[in-house]
Amino acid sequence: MxxxxxxxxxxxxxxxxxxxxxxxxxxxxxxxxxxxxxxxxxxxxxxxxxxxxxxxxxxxxxxxxxxxxxxxxxxxxxxxxxxxxxxxxxxxxxxxxxxxxxxxxxxxxxxxxxxxxxxxxxxxxxxxxxxxxxxxxxxxxxxSWQVVSGLGDLVVLNSTDSEFWGYAKDEYTTLPEAYDRVLATEVNTRWRYGWTGEGDAPDWNASYAETRRHLLEAFAGTYSYSLQQTLYEMGARVIGERPEVDEIRLSLPNKHHFLADLAPFGLTNDNEVYLAADRPYGLIEATVLREGREAAIPVDLTNL
CATH class of the missing domain: 3.10.270.10 (Urate Oxidase;)
Structure with missing residues (x-):
């Protein structure tokens, strides 16, 4: 040229x-x-x-x-x-x-x-x-090839088996500790395949379905003390169960559910009625890698 x-x-x-x-x-x-x-x-x-x-x-x-x-x-x-x-x-x-x-x-x-x-x-x-x-x-x-797959907008909720307490506090902290709370989030995730063009490619459809299944089962099966812990368990489950996946990045907004104050009406609220707040929200993000693996072609997994 x-x-x-x-x-x-x-x-x-x-x-x-x-x-x-x-x-x-x-x-x-x-x-x-x-x-x-x-x-x-x-x-x-x-x-x-x-x-x-x-x-x-x-x-x-x-x-x-x-x-x-x-x-x-x-x-x-x-x-x-x-x-x-x-x-x-x-x-x-x-x-x-x-x-x-x-x-x-x-x-x-x-x-x-x-x-x-x-x-x-x-x-x-x-x-x-x-x-x-x-x-x-x-x-x-x-x-070289790089294939990154994922899913977004998958809303999940555990109505129990979630706590949040023992966190750092300062003069601006007002959040009460919770020993039985609703944990809800919207799963947005990307995972990078190890396949770079050599050898047989994964069965893409089967891999997607199984990765999705492991994400959901890890979310449902984790007794959670923090959304960070749940995120790691979800990512680690995929890395452990899907050998074709080398990296998974998760972005989990915390869809807060606050107990509604029914005392002014003379009613008790034993973890039954909640206010679902859409904003502001906590945003928990992290990447879980297969040990010893690096990306062959750098890519922003959060902006697919």
């Missing part, structure tokens, strides 16, 4: 990228009278030899973002959507290998799940699931 000249002056172009965000694609697979739905929100980001377009406006190395959009829909037809991870891999490989100027591709995907309404409809009526959103990010630089 020709050497790029930049305008004179102290300014120099640094990290840059471009792409098409939030391509909403629904793929319906018709298996006779039974239909299957994959509902994705796909964002593609490309980077590489893009100095000329910034310095002089030359678009010679720029693949239009409209082309990126078209590729998403064409690939949904050509390859189908077995999993969000595999679909992202198809896209990332295509952009890096088909355009000399493109050196890296990042594909971020949100997947929205649907449940069947009933068998009597012949298998083609669905209701949108309201539990969580599945997330995937695929990063490819022509040699």
């Amino acid at each position: 020709a050497e790029t000249s930049r305008p004179a002056g102290p300014a120099v172009l640094a990290q840059n990228q471009y792409g098409k965000a939030e391509n909403r694609v629904v793929r319906i697979t018709r298996d006779g009278a039974t239909h299957h739905i994959k509902d994705l929100n796909v964002s593609v980001t490309l980077s590489g030899d893009m100095d000329d377009v910034h310095y002089s406006g030359s678009n010679a190395h720029v693949l239009p973002t409209d082309t990126t959009k078209n590729t998403v829909y064409a690939f949904a037809q050509r390859y189908g959507i077995e999993s969000a991870e595999q679909f992202g891999i198809h896209l990332a490989r295509h952009f890096v290998t088909s355009q000399e100027a493109i050196r890296t591709a990042r594909v971020r995907i949100e997947e929205y799940a649907w449940d069947r309404i009933g068998a009597e409809d012949g298998g083609h009526s669905f209701v949108r699931k309201g539990q969580e959103v599945r997330h995937t990010q695929v990063f490819h630089d022509g040699t």
Whole structure:
């Protein structure tokens, strides 16, 4: 490629990228009278030899973002959507290998799940699931791969088996100690797979389902003295049970439930009636790593 000249002056172009965000694609697979739905929100980001377009406006190395959009829909037809991870891999490989100027591709995907309404409809009526959103990010630089998956907006609650006491106090502390409290949170998590392109890829769908199961079982099965303890148990359970996962990062807002004061009405409240407060809220975040493992390609797991 020709050497790029930049305008004179102290300014120099640094990290840059471009792409098409939030391509909403629904793929319906018709298996006779039974239909299957994959509902994705796909964002593609490309980077590489893009100095000329910034310095002089030359678009010679720029693949239009409209082309990126078209590729998403064409690939949904050509390859189908077995999993969000595999679909992202198809896209990332295509952009890096088909355009000399493109050196890296990042594909971020949100997947929205649907449940069947009933068998009597012949298998083609669905209701949108309201539990969580599945997330995937695929990063490819022509040699290495990084796949980060996760979920968000999964609200969980333990109505007992949670305490919070013995904490540091100062002159501004008013929170009473709790020996039997409601523990509720919204699970937002990302996990990084150890697979970097060598050997067989994980079964993405099975891995997602099992990781989700372990997160929920750890939350339900932990007698909690702090949300931090619960977070660690959830992450450690995934690392211990899913060998394909090397790192998991969790962000857990504490959805506070305060006992309602019913004394003015002459009523007792034996841990039965609560005020659910949506803000302000405590926010507990941490990463649990497989010992001895490091990220091959740095990525912000909290901003997937």
